[in-house]
């Protein structure tokens with residue numbers, strides 16, 4: 001008996017996936033902006049997408065290419081993605097600009113997360129593998145590169161981020177420009193020239209015990225509120241510490257922030273790797289892209305330089321290979337990682353050991369995958385500045 005092949009997507013399915021590809025300068029997805037000009041799908045699963053750029057040399061081209069290819073490829077029936085590039089004519093450009101200006105005026109964003117923020121959700125199949133430690137250390141490593149990094153602790157009742165960063169002050173609410181209702185202001189901590197902006201239910205409740213009261217609250221609702229009711233302001237990255245093993249929050253994120261990329265944390269143990277595959281599978285089902293795998297608690301090296309693989313070897317690489325993602329790095333077991341979490345001074349801020357080095361390398365890899373917001377200006381944003389101020393008639397959806 002031959003195995004049944006997964007059906008290729010319909011063009012409408014592909015168009016839906018393309019709605020996750022955002023032109024951050026124009027503030028909308030490429031479908032509604034009219035940049036996606038046509039989709040064809042062959043019986044063998046080859047998807048061809050027509051994309052028209054506002055101008056040929058648009059610096060966002062590489063990002064749009066990467067986003068289109070990886071978003072469409074999340075559908076299991078897709079075997080290959082091809083892009084037919086085109087350039088808009090003057091009329092089409094004018095129409096896109098009109099739409100962008102209307103968007104800017106009308107659409108208060110569904111979330112308060114700026115469109116040019118790279119969103120990374122840190123997930124694991126089960127608790128205790130070091131997901132929160134990875135989140136805070138990575139956030140601090142990114143911030144120490146001079147970036148502004150948000151941390152959303154979505155581990156609603158298992159929160160540990162406030163303690164790990166020594167940031168437990170109550171969140172304040174303020175009326176900010178552009179909103180009538182008060183918004184929560186994230187707690188801030190400077191790291192070198194960069195900045196961490198952090199929210200957690202641990203900053204809303206009196207102590208870790210009170211968090212039990214939140215059990216009745218739907219997880220997704222709480223995360224939704226953090227995305228909508230927190231005034232994040234400028235952000236280069238938003239790191240979301242996901243609750244372990246639950247699909248609900250992932251599905252909610254996929255709906256609210258479909259551009260979220262997932263980083264999956266596992267330990268080298270085979271059992272952990274098997275559980276982590278579930279998180280990857282959930283990502284696939286909610287069409288979230290996987291940015292890579294981090295193996296935590298890799299070999300422990302004693303003071304004589306002997307390496308002990310206490311939790312086995314190979315789990316991270318096996319998982320990465322199995323789900324077709326990159327192994328971003330392997331964090332060794334180091335007592336400084338644990339004591340840094342307890343004292344609120346992550347090793348990437350305070351320490352110089354090997355774990356800190358690996359975290360910094362991973363941060364650099366992530367930065368190199370991301371187009372910096374200040375380099376985007378050049379095509380659409382500059383055009384937006386030069387177009388006439390009159391809004392013109394409202395474009396039809």
Ligand code: ADP
Pocket residue numbers: 124126127128129130131132133134160296297298331332333334335337338339341342355
């Ligand atoms: P999770 O968020 O997956 O539940 P945590 O980040 O809370 O896991 O980590 C669980 C425990 O393991 C914590 O006590 C933490 O300090 C410790 N830990 C995490 N990573 C390492 C590491 N690389 N070396 C030593 N201890 C670690």
